[in-house]
Amino acid sequence: MDVCVIGAGYVGLTTSAVLADLGHDVTCVDKNKDRIEILNRGICPIYEPGLEELIQKNRSRLTFSDGVGEAIRQNSVIYICVGTPPMPDGSTNLSYILSVIDDLATYIQSPKTIVTKSTVPLGTNEMIGELLTQKGVDRKQFNLVSNPEFLREGTAVYDMFNPDKTVVGLEDGDSESLQVMKALYDGIESPFVVTTLNDAELIKFSANAFLATKISFINEIARICDRSNADITTVASTIGLDPRIGRHFLQAGLGYGGSCFPKDLSSLIHSATNKGIKPAILEAAQYVNDTQLDYYIEKIKENLEDLSSKKVAVLGIAFKPDTDDIRSSRSVLLIEKLEELGLDVVAFDPKAKLPPETLQRTTQVDSINGATKDADCIVIATDWPVFKSLDWKEVKKEMKGTLIVDGRNCIDPSEVRKHGLLYVGVGRI
Ligand code: NAD
Ligand code: UGA
Numbered sequence: 001m002d003v004c005v006i007g008a009g010y011v012g013l014t015t016s017a018v019l020a021d022l023g024h025d026v027t028c029v030d031k032n033k034d035r036i037e038i039l040n041r042g043i044c045p046i047y048e049p050g051l052e053e054l055i056q057k058n059r060s061r062l063t064f065s066d067g068v069g070e071a072i073r074q075n076s077v078i079y080i081c082v083g084t085p086p087m088p089d090g091s092t093n094l095s096y097i098l099s100v101i102d103d104l105a106t107y108i109q110s111p112k113t114i115v116t117k118s119t120v121p122l123g124t125n126e127m128i129g130e131l132l133t134q135k136g137v138d139r140k141q142f143n144l145v146s147n148p149e150f151l152r153e154g155t156a157v158y159d160m161f162n163p164d165k166t167v168v169g170l171e172d173g174d175s176e177s178l179q180v181m182k183a184l185y186d187g188i189e190s191p192f193v194v195t196t197l198n199d200a201e202l203i204k205f206s207a208n209a210f211l212a213t214k215i216s217f218i219n220e221i222a223r224i225c226d227r228s229n230a231d232i233t234t235v236a237s238t239i240g241l242d243p244r245i246g247r248h249f250l251q252a253g254l255g256y257g258g259s260c261f262p263k264d265l266s267s268l269i270h271s272a273t274n275k276g277i278k279p280a281i282l283e284a285a286q287y288v289n290d291t292q293l294d295y296y297i298e299k300i301k302e303n304l305e306d307l308s309s310k311k312v313a314v315l316g317i318a319f320k321p322d323t324d325d326i327r328s329s330r331s332v333l334l335i336e337k338l339e340e341l342g343l344d345v346v347a348f349d350p351k352a353k354l355p356p357e358t359l360q361r362t363t364q365v366d367s368i369n370g371a372t373k374d375a376d377c378i379v380i381a382t383d384w385p386v387f388k389s390l391d392w393k394e395v396k397k398e399m400k401g402t403l404i405v406d407g408r409n410c411i412d413p414s415e416v417r418k419h420g421l422l423y424v425g426v427g428r429i
Contacts, residue, residue, distance in 0.1 A: 001184060003027070004075035006068060006100055008035050010046060010325070011117055011149050012081030014156040017051060020058035022187045027063045027071040039064040047324035047351045050157040072107040077180060080116045090266035092121050101128055105135035108142060113180045115145040119204050119264060121271050125169065125197040143177040145170060146197045148204035153258070154322030163190045169200025205268045209282055212261040214249040216288035222252035222409075222427030223295065232427030233409060252426050253408040254334065254381060255292035257319035259327035262289070293330060296407060297337055299424050303403050304377055310343050311400070313371035316382025317349035317364070324351040331381035334407070335362050346371045350384055369398065376401030383408035392419045
């Protein structure tokens with residue numbers, strides 16, 4: 001099939017490369033000319049394992065362009081994969097979606113299947129239909145599909161080839177789009193869930209809200225462990241044996257970051273409140289996450305005592321391992337808070353870069369040793385595998401102090417203590 005993907009970000013690029021690999025002809029468009037230029041030089045503008053290789057493998061069926069109008073005109077399936085960032089009040093900023101609607105209204109001249117993959121609040125797909133009609137597009141010229149995306153950064157390519165479900169929200173009686181969606185994903189094995197547009201939108205938000213709540217739940221239990229001489233890793237792995245609970249997303253630490261959980265939770269809270277519902281559980285999950293950094297800061301303050309002219313090495317800048325994405329990264333927020341306390345912070349990450357405003361005060365170095373040398377304290381803020389296998393004997397020789405703060409509960413305390421270092425995690429004995 002001929003497909004236009006609007007937005008060459010984490011979701012749009014992965015969607016483009018996977019659809020091309022499945023045999024479709026894909027034009028991926030983005031208004032960011034620099035991004036398109038980089039892609040046309042054969043370089044993937046983001047770090048996502050396997051994505052650059054998949055793009056290169058499928059170049060014969062994959063085109064990159066900044067000509068959004070032309071691509072809309074020429075393709076029968078249009079995927080919307082633009083960003084939906086948060087507004088200051090927690091609601092979703094739909095300006096990128098609205099700009100796509102303007103382009104669609106201008107350039108639709110033949111029948112289109114419009115597939116929304118961006119995460120959009122309840123009612124947005126219906127709104128897209130209404131706006132297109134108001135702008136003069138014949139209602140017979142387009143069908144609307146809500147096809148939310150559940151990939152995780154760091155494993156985006158794998159997740160898109162191996163989804164646990166494919167959710168396809170359709171308008172009443174739209175069997176034509178159902179056939180289109182089945183043809184697009186022919187070759188992907190997963191339960192194909194056909195729903196209404198609204199159900200599909202809410203499925204996406206509920207999934208993210210549930211996972212975020214699970215993380216906050218375990219972080220709250222970890223705080224209780226801290227006061228009870230109990231170990232959160234034993235508690236979490238054991239309750240996770242019950243299949244009704246499951247072992248995933250029970251890793252306690254600095255809390256969840258990233259471009260999705262924080263903003264999607266805020267957006268759902270905003271929508272629920274507007275509908276007259278008090279989202280007590282969602283607000284509690286957000287509260288625990290928002291306060292988890294301060295909980296760690298208190299631990300650092302207690303253990304460093306005098307903070308003046310102390311050097312802290314922060315290992316990890318990305319919001320999770322295997323990505324260069326720093327959007328709502330707990331690590332960046334932690335660094336800013338440590339700087340505010342007057343600490344001298346030196347950061348390292350295998351892939352991610354500190355934002356320019358943070359770099360004004362914090363030094364980013366290009367080796368682990370460059371960060372840990374002479375440090376009074378080391379904080380592991382992202383659980384990159386390379387930090388989990390550090391040689392603590394060597395680290396001890398190089399650092400000035402002894403405090404190791406495990407912001408992801410990802411290292412073995414006994415390994416660290418064995419070398420005369422002080423281990424501090426959350427909820428760990
Ligand atoms: P992103 O910021 O990485 O990419 C969005 C791209 O869209 C940017 O390159 C931007 O230049 C482009 N864009 C914006 N407006 C445009 C327009 N009018 N025309 C053409 N291009 C335009 O975003 P992302 O992380 O890929 O997320 C996209 C959507 O998918 C969001 O709604 C997000 O919530 C959702 N989502 C993201 C993930 C994830 O892991 N990143 C997973 C599932 C769902
Ligand atoms: C998340 C969801 O897992 C995806 O299904 C969803 O598609 C995506 O959001 C989205 O909508 O964008 P992602 O944000 O890429 O994916 O990464 P996760 O692996 O979910 O991690 C999110 C955050 O939670 C990270 O900061 C991670 O460190 C933290 N986390 C995760 C924990 O603190 N504990 C855990 O047990 C798991």
